[in-house]
Amino acid sequence: MDYNLKSIATCVATVAIMAAGAASAESVINIAGWGAQSGPLRSFGVNSNAVIQAAVKRVNEEGGIRLADGTMATLAYEYHDSACNAEQAIAVARRVASSDVLVGIGPTCSGAAAAMFGVFQKQVDDASDTGLQLPILTDTAVRNGLAKISQWTFRNTPNEPAMYDNLWEWIATNQPDLKTIYGGTETDQGHSNGTYSKVIVQAAIRHGFTWAPGDLEGLTGDIASGFEAVLDSSANWLQADTNFAVQARAFRKSGADVLIVSSHPFTTCGMLKEMSRQRIEPGLIVGLTSSSSAEVMKGCPDEAEGMIIPTSFAPITDAAAEVAALANENGGDADLHSAAAWENVMIIKQVIEAVGITGDASMVAQERRAIRDGLEALTETEGLLGTITRNQAEGEALKPYVFVQAQAGGWVVVHDPR
Amino acid sequence: MLYFLGIFQTIGVHTLLGLSAYVLLLTGQLSLGQVGFFAIGAYVSGILTVLFSWHIFAALAVGALVAGFFAFLIGFPALRVKGLMLVVATIAFSEIVRLFFFNLSWRVEVNGFDVGPDSTQGFREIRYFAANGWEQTHVVALIWSFVILVMFLLWWLDRVRAGAVLRAVGEDDLAAQSSGVNLTMVKVAAMTAGGVIAGIGGGLFAHSTTYVDHHTFTILLATFAVSYPILGGHKNVFGTLLAVIFIQGFVIEGLRFMGDYRNIVFGLLIILAMNLRPQGLVDGHFISDIKKKLGGKPKKDSADA
Amino acid sequence: MNIDHIDVIQALIDGILYGSTYALLGLGFTLIFGAMHKLNIAYAASSIAGAYVGLASISVMAIPPILVFFIGPLSAGAIGLVIYFACFRYMPTGNQLAPLMASIGALFFVDEIIIHETSGSPLSFPALLPDSYFFLGQFGIRGDLVMVMFFSFVLMGIVMFLLYRTKLGLATRATSQQSVAALLCGIPTHRTNATTFVLAGILGGFAGCLIAAAVGVLSPLITLPLTIKGLIVTVIGGLGSIRGAIIAGFLIGSFENIFLLVRGVNERDIYVFLLLFVFLVFRPNGLFGTAIDRD
DSSP: OHHHHHHHHHHHHHHHHHHHHHHHSOEEEEEEEEEOSSSTTHHHHHHHHHHHHHHHHHHHHTTOEEOTTSOEEEEEEEEEEOTTOHHHHHHHHHHHHTTTOOEEEOOSSHHHHHHHHHTBOSSTTOTTOOOBOOOEEESSOOOTTOGGGOTTEEEOOOOHHHHHHHHHHHHHHHOTTOOEEEEEEBTTSHHHHHIIIIIIHHHHHHTTOEETTOOOTTOOSSTTTTHHHHHHHSOOBOTTOOOOHHHHHHHHHHTOSEEEEESOHHHHHHHHHHHHHTTOOOSEEEEOGGGSSHHHHHHOTTTTTTOEEEESOOTTSHHHHHHHHHHHHTTOOOOTTTHHHHHHHHHHHHHHHHHOOOOOGGGHHHHHHHHHHHHHHOSEEEETTEEEEEETTTTEEEOOOEEEEEETTEEEEEEOOO | OHHHHHHHHHHHHHHHHHHHHHHHHHTTOOOSOHHHHHHHHHHHHHHHHHHSOOOHHHHHHHHHHHHHHHHHHHHHHHHTOOHHHHHHHHHHHHHHHHHHHHHOBOOEEETTEEESOBGGGOBOOOOHHHHTTOOHHHHHHHHHHHHHHHHHHHHHHTTSHHHHHHHHHHHOHHHHHHTTOOHHHHHHHHHHHHHHHHHHHHHHHHHHHSOBOGGGGSHHHHHHHHHHHHHHOTTSHHHHHHHHIIIIIIIIIGGGGGGGGHHHHHHHHHHHHHHHOTTOSSOHHHHHHHHHHTTTOOOHHHHHO | OOOOHHHHHHHHHHHHHHHHHHHHHHHHHHHHHHHHSOOOTTHHHHHHHHHHHHHHHHHHSOOOGGGHHHHHHHHHHHHHHHHIIIIIITSOTTOOHHHHHHHHHHHHHHHHHHHHHHTTOOEEOOOSSTTOEEEETTEEEEHHHHHHHHHHHHHHHHHHHHHHHSHHHHHHHHHHHOHHHHHHTTOOHHHHHHHHHHHHHHHHHHHHHHHHHHHSEEOGGGHHHHHHHHHHHHHHHOTTOHHHHHHHHHHHHHHHHHHHHHHOHHHHHHHHHHHHHHHHHHOTTTTTOOOOSOO
């Protein structure tokens, strides 16, 4: 463990230099990002890092962040790899909390987020709770209901109930000949599974679609109603599955007009390819919001043709197109997950300027608290696609969204409800 | 400081996991099933503190006993096979355990909130430590008292007849059997002890990460569990600790400055280490070398702390 | 959803056909284990890595996609050789654990290289026979998988020929049965082992390409599940048994598909693992394995 002693020494030295720097010339506001840069979900971290890097550069180009005394501070950030692993995400959170970082963006994976948020203080001012006290504004982890685990954690992730409700309403209006639905999900993936069985199917029922194999017990159209019956009746797979023959046959047998493929890019492509082999041609395919990314276009551009997905990001505004270009320059892609990181950096700048921060390293605890309160006080923020309203009882965002369709190897916006 | 206390927790928990595989390696059994017992300990003790508001000590004890009980049961069929067959059999066991928890949904309302294992959505908010005002130092102290206790017992075991019996079975079980050793008893006892140790480790893991789901307990963690004693060397109980410090402290946390390349280096370092020290980092020579250097006084801790 | 006998037979057909990919993997595992009595955990990962190299070369160079099925196996053979030297060649004989651990390191290394180069993103893989789906009565059959099945029998034949009809095979079997005695008889055991690794690697690379072509998408997500499947097939088939590995591949493929149909995906794998236990208890030497007492 010699190494750790050394790193303490380095850390102390760095802090000392930074403190000296802050006193003499220019102040620095530190933020930190972390996510999966290794492991099969590496693209999350790569994209997120690319976008944060671009956003921080933009903030500094525009003069930096205004402190309480009116001077401008530079924004500095560091990105850590938490490998989509609970222990590593917690380790990074603790490491960041021990430094003079004022606010964190991360982690990218929902499982790691569920664990990490648990080591934070559940309710502020609860002196009996020894959890970490550092504001977190998450960009990628999208699994349902995570932010309410702690009052220190906030998310800027898509609101799936609203998106899918509107999607089915739009389909019902524009393609009234489509009546019945059927589908499947990767059951071992919390986000795909939860969104499919509790949100997407219910939203369809709400707008008059019927479950192709016959009515299900308890399935009413309310969120999560009859979700167990939905899962039992669906043709599901696991997130690393490679053979989809049985599931695709069940899709065919259901005879449904609309098929739902609620999974991440790898199995979405596996399933779509099997459907294409078996020449299953439904009226429409609806996908999971996480699959509206560049990855599906790398995995199965032809088979995805026609699939419709609601998403909180598409390069349709000038700002969004610019972020997409900047992300590419940094070796990543801006998608519904990573583009949120840009908004997060801008939200952090806005909040820091609103609450007034000294940037003094000795006041880190108070300033973190002030930023947390500032984040909680937000009712609206400006996003790349327009105004984002916030549901602060849960720490969640209600982001504007569009419907995209796979057409000729790319995602094309087919409806813009904004 | 928080950060280092956190790393100590991780190292402690993984040491227990590694020691549970170490016990089995003594008897020559290579098990990739330790993660199954680890998962049982994690879920059982988590359920007891969260759903039934038990005290952490009682929950850990029951978690360890349940894990030990399953290890005892598995011990008998596992006796029938060796080598690669045992590796695959234990993979199958731990995967069945994992899939059981993947399918387990047990939601209960406690203080107005729905809590408990929620199959794929995982088992959130196992927040016993933070919710009961435990400082990080307390958690570290708790975890390390178990680590020290288990390490002491295993170290002591190596110095009495029982340890010699275990190693005899590990070196050559036919020879041991001919010398009157009851193979069944020894192997099942080792399996049970390994299960109890992994069960404690699992309980501590669940409470220090506050969240477990079935993805936590895959074959990947099982490989880590056997990696520690193999990498560290199963001649000596400190080898496992040293290997955990090497992997968790140095390769995973220490190499963070390498950014993107950290995980690539991870595999290379393991290959390199095994080629340089095929008997493990701490083999027989290592101990005597250290003894020589320190003038006959073995002080392992100075190298570790 | 109602399940009739048509569904069951169809699932059986799908499963047996898809099982041929497992059979190929099991063949490679069993070859290495049979030759050295040592487990190479990195085997499935290096097979998939071979498929990646093949895919990368056809996307970088303007060569016909079919060449992926040649470049893939050759690169996997090369990776196999590297793994042999890195993890097995210089390890003390009799030490089972050190090479196993080193091959775990190799698994992490190979996996992480793939992830690093692709960001873990799924990549489209060319089909072996595009549009080859046909009907036999009311049963749908994937032509490309029939082809894979054909290949698995051909490869089984080739491997058996190499092992039992050539000098190389004689050397391999001699090394496998008594490596010291083989060395004393003038058989270059290290070179024999290296050749076995290259052969198994080529076989694995071919399997990797066929699996990728069968799925149509390649992702680092599949290396661990395939490792487990390959091990199960090897054990059920009987350690070191060539035809056992092939038959066990079909058995596992059909078994898991039937349980997927009847019990759903959440329970499917539990039954596969239980099947393994049944074998370990009632037939510990697998379908065709000879009794192995010391290993």
